Amino acid sequence: MRKKHSKMCFGVNKKAGAVRKSNHFAKNNNFMQRSRTMEKKNRTEISFRNEFNQLQIDVADPPSLNNEETGFYEQLVNGYHGTNSAISVNELDKCFPMPRENKTRNDSEDVKYGDLEQKPFNTFAKRFNYEITADDIPILTARKTKTIKCKWAALGNFKVEVPDINANKILKSEYKPRKKISCAEEFQSMEVKRSMCTNVSYPLTQLQTELFQIVNNYLDLYYPQRIHDNAESIRYVYCLHALNHMLKSRSLILRNNEKVNGLSKSTKRNPKDMAIPDSFRDQGLSRMKILIVLPFRDSVLKTVNIMAKLLDESSKGKYHQIAKYERFLADFSGNTVYLPKTNPKPHDYEQTFSGNTDDNFKIGIRLAKKTLSLYTDINNSDILIASPLALRMIINDKDQSFDFLNSIELLIIDQAELFLAQNWENLIYTLDHLHLQPQSLPDIDCQRIRASCLSGTSRFYRQTLFFSSHELPEFRGLFNNKCDNYQGKARIANHIEHGDIRNVLTPIQQIFQRIDCSSAESAFDDRFQYFVRNIVPQFSKSIYSHCLLYVPSYFDYIRLRNHFKSEMVNFVQISEYTKKEKISRARDIFFHSGAKVMLYSERAHFFRRTRIKGVRHLIMYQPPNFPNFYSEIINLMLESSQNPRDGLQDAMSVKILYTKYDLLSLSNIVGNENALKLSTAANSSYMFSNSL
Template identity: 50%
Template sequence: MIEIPKDRSKETKKTVLLEDEETYAPEGTIPKALSLSELDPKKLFLKERIQRHLEEPVFTELQAECFSIFNNYQDLYYPSRTLENGESLRFVYCLHALNHIMKSTSKILHHNLKLAEAANSKKQKKKVKKAISSAQEYRDQGLVRPKVLIVVPFRSAALKIVETLKKQFAGDEAKAVTNYNRFLTEYGGDTLYFPKHNPKPEDYERLFSGNTDDNFRIGISFSKSSMKLYTKYYNSDLILASPLGLRMTIGAEGEAQRDYDFLSSIELLILDQTEICMAQNWDHVVHLMDHLHLQPQSTEHTDFSRVRYWCLNGWSRFYRQTILLASHDLPEFRSIFNSKCANYRGKIRTANPVKSGSIRHVVVQVPQTFHRIEVTSLDQSFDAKFQHFTTVLLPQLRSITMARCLLYVPSYFDYVRLRNYFKKEELSFVQICEYSKDAKIARARDMFFHGSSHFMLYSERSHFFRRPRIKGIRHLVFYQLPAYPQFYAEMINLMANEYQNRKDGIDASAMTVTVLYTKYDLLRLSAIVGSEQAAKIAASPKAAHTFTTHK
């Protein structure tokens, strides 16, 4: 889906003085897909230094399509990033970021040379004064130097990005990169231990291999012949950071030491593996977006004679390109893309329908009943869901025949609300969330497996970061559809006979799966049952629909 703002300058033309010049930015255009057979790095406007280090073939088909959008300086929301195509996407956005920085640096250095030559000329003093006073063509900078911001969740991802930039910029020239050994020490290693017996899912091991520290930020500067790591923010061309690392620097309102001026002139924003950033803390990403392109509190790092007019006018956000990559589509990602991205060149969102969804991976034969809760607004949906659960569903779940019931809760706020209600009602339950310690988790799992507790409250973030095999589940309730569609099948498959307490006498026909959802969960529903089926369910007058897995 492509959205390009129209040029309305003729419709809204104002009367100006004769000596005033009124200029407008050109309209964005629909990107033209690059042909792999006719691909020539020189025609892509890549800097010569980058061309030297490219290998043939330069692009895959996916990379060519993405680069045609990147090179057209339009926003892109691509919710189809996978562990398989992640490296390809990383290569092409690093190439675009590096090329953008080098083009900007080359222009600034060229203008610096012109100004220096003019200033040193003694024979043409009048022409020099005229050139400097009307140096509109030399307005080539933002309010501050940082122009590219790349946000990733882990140090391991930052390591891969720097290695990609190093290869594209310097090739095998190790001396061209300063502080690289220090970077390898701080961003490498610290791999999690993955047990060989009862191994974790493959996607978990691939995702969490490497350094998983989520609190980092590093500045990188480029010159014609060198790439320097660990530069100060205001001396950097590119800032590579995690959402938490940026949040620590930006701070909160009222804090004495906070800094966000370095975000005032970002021209290219890249959010990679956004779904992991959401699992960490989505508020950090929203907080970052709210502090882009604000008026700097200090002018210490600003040369106003070189600042572009659209920066001075406060229009920087209209000139920022945003690239948002995620593994699947969610309303939170669309909200950021729709409300925080205002690129005058336009924006593009890929919309590939989900054919079958993650429900096809369910192997346990158990009825899965989807209950739609009717709501009139998003704000009302939280209370309506809680009311439906406590008054309609919970009385049924409290029956002795519904013992060993696991309640899967994606939102931590819902988790806390339910926990407090369970305590108030003095229900028999154990709880596992992302803040639970290992000893308490082990005890809760044991009590649930042996039937000492009727319920288990289980948060989605805990499952994301640990991925344990919870044993003994007889009844599964999704308080909301999972944000990560693969978790739907993964949780249901834990109800297989091999994970049950055999001393209890297993009756597979008595097991149930219950799912609560509202009309605002349509994207999550599509990822699980498929886009076509989700549309039918949403439009159906029936509030309940049951699916059953067949052999």
Template identity: 40%
Template sequence: MGKRRARGPALAGLSKRQKRHLRDFGEQHPVRDAVSGREVTQICELPENSDQSSSESDTENESERVSEYHKLLALLKTVPGTEEEEDEDESEEGDESEAESNSEGPQEVGGTDEEDDESDVLGQEEVTAKDAIKQALGQEQADETDNSGDPKHGAIEEFTDVKHESEFSLETNFMEEESGDYSTAERESSSSQEVSEDPYRAHMNKELEKKEIENISACCKTTSQLKVLIVVPFRESALRVVQIFISLLESGSKKQIDVSNKKRFKGEFGSDPDEKPPNLKRPEDYEAVFAGNIDDHFRIGVAVLQKSMRLYAPFYSSDIIIASPLGLRTVIGAEGEKKRDFDFLSSIEILIIDQADIYLMQNWEHILHLMNHLNLLPLNPHGVDFSRVRMLNLNNWSKYYRQTLLFSALQDPQINSIFNKHCFNYRGQVAVRNVPMIGSINHVVVQLPHVFRRLESDSLVSVIDARFQFFIDKVLPEYRDAVMSHTLIYVPSYFDYVRLRNYFKKEELNFTYTCEYTKKSSISRARQFFFKGERQFLLFTERFHFYKRYTIRGIRNLIFYELPTYSHFYSEICNMMKATNNGEEATWTCTVLYSKYDVQKLAAVVGIERAAQMLQSDKSVHLFVTGENE
């Protein structure tokens, strides 16, 4: 057999199993193996400087000590020939394991003397093992001091890049900047990396390239391609909007853009000059509103490309929709209808409501119905990849990012309700209003006394019934006498008109009526009866005056059941009395009913200063006289 190599003193007291477990797992074997008879415990003599090394180890901090078993593991790895030794002693391990098993058997059954002897041997082995470990630690410390300049020995230690470590330390960098110890080259490199401006401003001021814009638009989409909705009252208005779009797209280049379906669009939205009735004089505002094609039922989609524009594009492929309230209402439909669609309104980012005052004369319910169906979650996907849709659309927050532009020629509570209840942009609201310093009453040219009578009401809802009751109890009895003939009653609301008409029929009063739904033959007959005095009262609606602007002759007494929506209608109706001037100006009268909820209309008629005095006054009746001074 070959000659055994000398082993380290720290490993002499361990069995084969303990050595293998220590080498493989780096920790002591949990079961204490009995030392066989072959293995003899070696007693290692301590070096001369053991007292000095022990004193130095006692003064060291306990937290900085290295585990004993880790040192043993390192010693096992550094000792050469351990594997060869194990190969040479494999045969001896088998014999030793058999001897251990044979020796353990009788020890468990009996033999207390053997157990005591074994415990003494184990205790002695523990003492010798501790001494051996201390000796190994002392030798390693001495080797570290001797081999400090050895490059091989330094490779085992943890590597720290002292040279470049300071560049990644925030504390040292800030300290250097404050003290000014860093060089100019480092200062230039650091200043180039720092952001001199606010990150949000830098992001907003950054100019994106065309490819970056395309990538952003491709990644972030909405539930529909449609972004802009323009609501206009007539086809003529839609024609003007499209013409403005074409002129804007052609302004940057000398070439004309390609507009598809242009001929069809002009045929359907254009007007025929022969349709205009000749020899009819109308006010300037009427000519401006009702010029061209005044059809109010239409809708058209517009797709804008780089060098072309497509008219009559499908709604889900359009960028802009130009439509009337009635045209959108027929598409949106009502609850319970089978064919209805409003998903294309889910991604509207810009809403433009132009000429909102005209919708008061059409049907305001269509506007309210449209506003209630804007920026809702779509019911159907319509081929949209929702993984690429922005979260604000999926969270139903689109209404908080929509821009709403509302244009009107007058101030009205219903228009203000759209502004206050249906505009939710998170950036706030901006309103520009014209204050009427001078009312339309100053434009009345006839000599006429104007009696303004204020009625009291507790709420806006109850003011309708309060006005009707005030009229039939206090105003109408004064005009029932035959002397007060030729009385025209101006009624702005169609519902109030129907209520008064039914009451007059019930009371069997001598009256006639005209409204926007009356046929031309009936209108001519009613005007003739009223002019000749065959009918004492004439019920006259505001919408009829808005669309027809007929001059009613024979008016001697005028009653405004409610202040007109358009302030200039007040002066127009009053000036109709001049058409039949027969020297009877002294007998003409004008009575106006108003309440505290008619502040805007009252200010437009009499002026803002007079309106404030009339509403704050204790008197309920106020008199104004207009006309030429003789």
């Protein structure tokens, strides 16, 4: 029997949460060489006496690999030094004839997807059959790409960046969109599993068709135009793609299992005692292949329901075929945030916070042919849906392994702007722990593990789908630096003409003040120093009363709060952690001129949408991360929200502090052209006005 092992670290610190660098290819290449050397050495120990005759071959008794598998992995982990006397891969493939199969389409032929003609390197099989070479790695890490600009009907303008490696030489210089998918035959032409084609709700919209065309070609996707109107259409597309990928993976493994069993019967040997050709490598270091990161439990409920319908349309919303669905429904529904009918919240707030808004959850899903099994063990699950907080807690748990993250093939991040309001660091922390070397020995046949997982290059085979409502530097940085798909990436880049400034109703001049800074790292300190030198002294003037200081970053909020306390500034504060009683008291003091300044965090506004009355002066410490908050905050200064007894009827102002690194945030507010002028023009102060 196979000996069970305790947890063992692959040459790294055992401390949970310690980030093990996966981008040092010297270490990973050594790991790859050790694995291949050991595997080839085991294969050379098998002696073949006679040539095969069709499917009947006679082989000499090789040493039992089952008894030596433990030693094989230990040497692979600890390092191995030996001579390389392996036979060539071509010779090895000749040793085991494959069972005869029905004639299928030649993979070398071109595949035509409607109007888009491409070689089949973007299909599932060709994607994983291509092995990244040593010459490809410097190109991929340096991100040397060629750019293709496209414009489609629903997606608009987007850019496709393709790494300049041999696998991508055959890509056409121009993409053409498909027409709206309206029947199962069209889906089958895109290599979608037949079992799902009959369950799809036809016709798909043009947006869904174009999105699926991109993701089905296994390109990374950054789509920053997810709104509540198209949210479910987007969710439907990535659920369809995830299930299609999972069903193809499952079919490949089952098909290879049959081939291995056929070889075992023909040779009359145990499958574990045979040397298997490299063409049978179809698995990662762990079973899990898909990770879906969502912000709320309600999002999980919607996602699982769509998956169930795609697998079995006959369920008609009853989902009896899903194991433990009643428990799932109890855990992921209900607990809706109270939405008042008098003085209602904005429409986007009601849509965001409808349903269960708990942000600490994880659920493993195992896929069968026509059903889902929920609450499966994470290490034995095919799909994991979790929040960034739950993932970070798993990674930091010393008693729990996070090896399930080392072979992710499809990563889906939806509603990314909500992660920014929760804790963006949790998401970054999770992505830093993908595709690392295992903490413990994998319980899988080493001959079935893909070479990319052994060589440390599995991150180049991961597809990432990233959806958000708007563009931000954090989103662009994640997509540029954390997504390394060797087949390339597509980024939607539509022009913003006006921005949210057109929704401002208050007739007031808005001053945009640029702060000079030398680097992105120094921008935080430069902004603070400018504020202390030029803004804080004005708080002592009587005319500068009723000032609302809006702060997007919580770290800046803490820094300003501490400075106000040390300088004895008369202020009140509202953050996301402030209790309701203190919020009411702070609003009352501010409205009746009891405090000159109110310090207000963006996350407090996101989670509560408190209506602050009596605002005469508004200072935005930084452009809002949520564009619609710009007009919402300024519209608090309407005459109907003022205190008629404060004696400041004519004294009103709005000032927005920004740096050149806030270009994307400014574009969401004033449009692309104006944002570029604000960031690059000679003047440092600009005024926008909607006064009549």
